[in-house]
Amino acid sequence: MTDTVDKKDYSATLALPQTEFPMRAGLPQKEPEIVARWQQMGLYKKLRASAAGREKFVLHDGPPYANGNIHIGHALNKILKDVITRSFQMRGFDSNYVPGWDCHGLPIEWKIEEKYREKGKDKNEVPINEFRKECREFASGWIKVQSEEFKRLGIEGDFDNPYTTMNFHAEARIAGELLKIAKSGQLYRGSKPIMWSVVERTALAEAEVEYHEVESDAIWVKFPVVAEGWGQSPEGSYPSMAAAFAAAKKLEADLVGASVVIWTTTPWTIPGNRAISFSSKIEYGLYEVTAAANDFGPQPGEKLVFADQLASGAFAKAKLEYKKITGIPPELLSIMTCDHPLKGLAGGYEFAVPLIDGDHVTDDAGTGFVHTAPGHGREDFDAWMDFVGKLLKQFSNKEIERSRDFHFDADLECFVFTGKPFHTKIPFTVDDAGFYTEDAPGFGPSAEGGAARVMDDNGKKGDANERVIKALIAANNLFARGRIKHDYPHSWRSKKPVIFRNTPQWFVYMDKELGDGTTLRSRALGAIDDTRFVPAAGQNRLRAMIEGRPDWVLSRQRAWGVPICVFADEAGEVLQDDTVNARILEAFEVEGADAWFADGAKERFLEGVADQDRWTQVRDILDVWFDSGCTHTFTLEDRPDLKWPADVYLEGSDQHRGWFHSSLLESCATRGRAPYNAVITHGFTMAEDGRKMSKSIGNTIAPQDVMAQSGADILRLWVMNTDYWEDQRLGKTIIQTNVDAYRKIRNTIRWMLGTLAHDHGEEIAYDTLPELEKLMLHRLSELDQLVRDAYDAFEFKKITRALTDFANVELSAFYFDIRKDALYCDAPSSPRRRAALFVIRKLFDSLVLWFAPMMPFTTEEAWLSRNPAAESVHLEQFPIVPAAWRNDAIEAKWAKVRKVRxxxxxxxxxxxxxxxxxxxxxxxxxxxxxxxxxxxxxxxxxxxxxxxxxxxxxxxxxxxxxxxxxxxxxxxxxxxxxxxxxxxxxxxxxxxxxxxxxxxxxxxxxxxxxxxxxxxxx
Missing domain, CATH: 1.10.730.20 (Isoleucyl-tRNA Synthetase; Domain 1)
Structure with a gap:
């Protein structure tokens, strides 16, 4: 065919780029259309069909809470997961993503209770299963909302069949895991100080609290030293303790009337005091007040015991002048006892307060002595239990209670002067509503004015502190008082402070021998060693948490969740009956965990058990971390399209104490190893100026807003361009930076599409290619290795940086720039032009396929523009790059050429x-x-x-x-x-x-x- 042109205008004869792929992306409008297309064509099912028979790669989804719209943290998390699963799917694996939701627990229950309060409705008057039904419906509604929001982000997964912890089968499996632990003897009922939310009336785990600065009362309290009786000879002959006895005898007169001084920011815990902790590594002294300028407290002549390092600060706080009398050796402290500072109040506190050596005591702040209330703190509890445990090796509990003699304890390797009986039982001084009990004489229900309260239902400070302080002043045992700002745990749901209180709960032993020479702790530590961590620092973080954690408290005093479905007697022994357990699990499978709370449940499950009156049905529910820690069982194990263990768990770095942690413990308790081979963690998203995002500040960025204004692919590109394992920043400037980077990538893709409009798919023999084309294929070979290695290492920023630089610097500004003349002007038969089209086709395919996991919408649009008959770019595999394309000699030569250029x-x-x-x-x-x-x-x-x-x-x-x-x-x-x-x-x-x-x-x-x-x- 012959065309005639005006010789002044040859533009129609040039092979200029021709494409309908627009320069302006219009992602906010285009992306929802692509999502709809994927759903209509059943992309997820096509992906599964195309991957049938391949090796499985499983990233197990950590379940978000089903109680609100997604936020930027959700977006970051899901985008990372989607990129990983897509990248493995496009590299020859069956990489199936099954989303999941955490549905039980306090956040959802709290929402329903708020609705009740607005209507003046009392939760306790509603049948429990009606209440649970409302919680279930609430969670179901939010699962639907979040599913659509995740799809809008471009997340591809089995949203039609997700896992949820409230699914009946899931509840049965969670209950089954608990019963396995109970049968193995790892479950026990104990009494320990735990974090307790007065506002929410439930125990909390460490993962359920956050720390905020508060201003607290601070008090310095005098514990009068009991010095009588030290002149007696010790029982038996113990030469190794002669120094302690000699020190006691020498200082007996000096210590008459002296007091040991402690410091605390929780005055309300003083009624629970049972000991004073000191450190044998600290130097202590006996001091005398020489002058006083205060309204209450010590007066001239009083003698006080302090750590030498802290004495001057304490005396200055109390406006006292002083002099040091003598040093106090640790051997003497180890045999010392004191009176309780509230002795005599309401006839209570008539027991000895021993001094015990503790590793947790320092001289960084306070007095060098630590007020030890074993019912209100873990370190206090551990120190007290260690002390009492050693005593119990020597005496029965009753002997300790009545013993008043001065004797040497071989296990303790020190003298013990009881003076007054020790009370080895830890008191329950505070109830679930924050009121003092009768275990706190003078402050409980029978006290004048009724029971004092630590905290009210709104999380506000009660009158307990002030009443205790007044009682200490009346007893002349308050040394000083003040105020101090410090970080304090708050419930992350109610945002109100928690308290530490001793209360019966259900625990899993961390250090009980499990019959194979291991403990849960040793199993978990071994599993950590066998796990890959990205970044590597996560390993040490999780290890430290497992090494130092106490026994795992499982029980919560709530209504919405899987119950601790065991029967226990008064002593805490759990009924071990396989028939009963099978009956429970069968019921849960059909009716869900509601079966446990139905009328007649006890009789139904204990049918045929001879001594039914002995057994009490436990009504506590499981900590939701146990629920999510079990997801590997009913998801990875029970779904044939997945596998156990997972290849990867990925969550925020806070999940070292959350989901990573609970999953590890649950799996090690029941299976002896972790349910994952690798753990990836990401940081948190901060505002552009580095501050924490906060609604009150107004610096939050909602993913919905970013998608509406710029598109999901921009948000995804931001994630890919971050060092995600650290805290990232996001704001208008950062979004615009990614918009600009995206525009350059898109323009490169657009130019290739336009140029390939003239391509006929001709294959060109490598040996016939010009050097410049061979150089570009060599770079593809290098990039192919980099991309694959970086996807394996989860180093996404490395990929985006390499591909973006390649597109901008080596293609647009170099190769394309050079070849435009040949592509536009050469004859169709030109070998140079044909070679360039062949290489550009390979460049287009490679770049689009490599970018597909990261920018699924843009790459889908580009792929279908180039291949209208194709179904989806996401059904493709990464390009196969021939080894013959690697040509280091050409790269070295062209490095010289480019220098000259x-x-x-x-x-x-x-x-x-x-x-x-x-x-x-x-x-x-x-x-x-x-x-x-x-x-x-x-x-x-x-x-x-x-x-x-x-x-x-x-x-x-x-x-x-x-x-x-x-x-x-x-x-x-x-x-x-x-x-x-x-x-x-x-x-x-x-x-x-x-x-x-x-x-x-x-x-x-x-x-x-x-x-x-x-x-x-x-």
Missing amino acids: SVVTGALEVERKDKRIGSSLEAAPVVHIGDAELLAALNGLDLAEICITSAITMVGDEGPADAFRLSEVAQVSVEPTLATGTKCARSWRITDDVGSDPQYPDVSARDAAALRELGVTV
């Missing part, structure tokens, strides 16, 4: 800036190359084509002094001369052969040949 383009930029040329095609520079290796590298190459000039002359010398040079490229200089000849009306190159073909008098010979092949006449 950089000097030429630098020189032309100066000419353009000074307006001596408008386009580089107006130039014909002289290039002086004094380096023989550089000159040899250019042999056989068209440097004018590479530098996009009309001509270039190369000279093998150093060049004139005034020639253009770049300091980083030695022995290369450029004289920027103008091209001579005539400007081609078609390609705009200035050459001497314009008009050499009389049929096409205003174009070069090359362009004339192309026009003739195209059948164009003028």
Whole structure:
């Protein structure tokens, strides 16, 4: 076919890019259309069908809470998971993503209670299973909302069949895991101080609290020393303790009337005091007050015991002058006892308060003595139990209660002067509502004015502190008081402070021998060693938490969740009956955990048990972390499309104490190993200025807003461009930076699509390719290895940076720039043009496929634009890059070529800036190359084509002094001369052969040949 054109306008004869792929992405409008298409075509099912029979790769989803719209943390988390699963799917694996939701527990229950309170409705008057039904419906509604929000982010997974912890089968499996632990003897009922929410009336785990600064009462309290009786001889002969006895006898007179001083920020715990802890590594002294300028407290002549390092600060706080009498050796402290500072109040506190050596005591702050209330703190509890445990090896509990003699305890390796009976039982001084009990004489229900309260239902401070302080003043045992700001645990749901209180709960032993020489702790630590952590620091963090954690408290005093479905007697022994357990699990499978709370449940489950009256049905529910810690059982084990253990768990770094932690413990308790092979953690998203995002500050960024304004692919690109394992920042400027980066990537893809409109899919033999094309294929080979390795290492930023730099620097600014002339102007049969189209096709396929997990919408749009008959880019595999494309020699040679080119383009930029040329095609520079290796590298190459000039002359010398040079490229200089000849009306190159073909008098010979092949006449 012959076309006739106006010889002044040859644009119609150029093979310019042609594409309907728009420059403006319009992602907010386009992406929902793509989501709808994926759902309509059943992309998820097609992915599963295409991967059938492949090796499985499983990333197990940590379940978010089903109680609100997703936030930026959800978006970060799900995008990372989606990129991982897509990248493995496109590399030959069956990478199935099954989303899940955590549905039980206080956050949802709290929402229903709030609704009740608004209506003036009492939760306790509603049948428990009706209440649980409302919780279930609430969670179901939010699962639907969050599912759609996750899909809008481009997340692909089995949203039609997710896992939920409230599914009946899941509840049965959770209950089954508990019963396994109970049967193995790891479950026990105990009494320990735990974090308790007065507001929510439930125990809390460490993972359920957050720390906020509060201002608390601080008091210094005197514990009068009991010094009588030290003159008696000890029982038996213990030469190793002679120093302690001698010290006691020597200082007996000095210590008469002295007091040991402690410091605490929880005055309300004083009624629970049972000991004073000291450290044998600290130096202590006996001090005397010489002058006082205060309204209450010590007066001249009083003697007080302090850590030497802290004495001056304490005396200054109480406005006292003092002098040191003598040092107090630790041997003496170890046999010392004190009176309780509330002795005599309401006839209570008539027991000895021993001093016990504790590793947790320091002289950084306070007095060097630690008030020890074993019912109100873990360290206090551990120190007290260790002390009492050693005593119990020597005596029965009753003997300790009545013993008043002075004796040496061989296990303790110290003298013990009881003076008054020890009370080894830890008191329950505070109830679940924060009121004192009768275990706190003078402050409980029978006290004048009724029971004092630590905290009210709104989380506000009660009257307990003030009443205790007044009682200490009345007893002349308050040394000083003040206020202090410090971090204190709060419930992350109610945002109210918690208290530490001793209460019966259900625990799992951490250190009980399990019959195979292991304990739960040792199993978990071994599993940590066998797990890959990304970043590696996560391993040490989780290890430290497991090494130091107490027994696992499982019980919560709530209504919505899986119950601790055991029967126990008064002593805490659990009924072990396989028939009963099977009956429970069968009921849960059909009716869910509601079966446990139904009328007649006890009789139903204990049918046939001979001594039913002995057993009490436990009504506590399981900690929700136990629920989520069991997800590996009813998801990974029970679904044939998944596998156990998971290849990867990925969550925020806070989950070292949450989901990673509970999953590890549950699996180690029942299976002896972790349910995962690798753990990946990400940080948290901060505002652009580095501050924490806060609604009150107004600096939050909602993913819904970013998607509405810029698109999900922009949000995904931001995630890919972050060091996600650290805290990231997000704000308008950062979003715009990613918009700009995205635009460059999109324009590169768009140009390739337009250019490939002229491609006919011709395969070109590698050996026939020009060097420049071989260089680009070599770079693809390098990038293929980098991309695959980085996806394996979960280093996504490395991929985006490499691909973006490649697209911008090596393609747009180098390869494409050079080849545009050949692509647009060469004849269709040109080997150079055909080779370039072949390589651009490979470049397009590779870049789009490599970017597909990261930017699923844009790559889908581009792929379908190029391949209209295709179903989806996400059903494709990463490109196969032949090993033969790797060519280090060509890369080394072209590194030299590009050095020379950089000097030429630098020189032309100066000419353009000074307006001596408008386009580089107006130039014909002289290039002086004094380096023989550089000159040899250019042999056989068209440097004018590479530098996009009309001509270039190369000279093998150093060049004139005034020639253009770049300091980083030695022995290369450029004289920027103008091209001579005539400007081609078609390609705009200035050459001497314009008009050499009389049929096409205003174009070069090359362009004339192309026009003739195209059948164009003028």
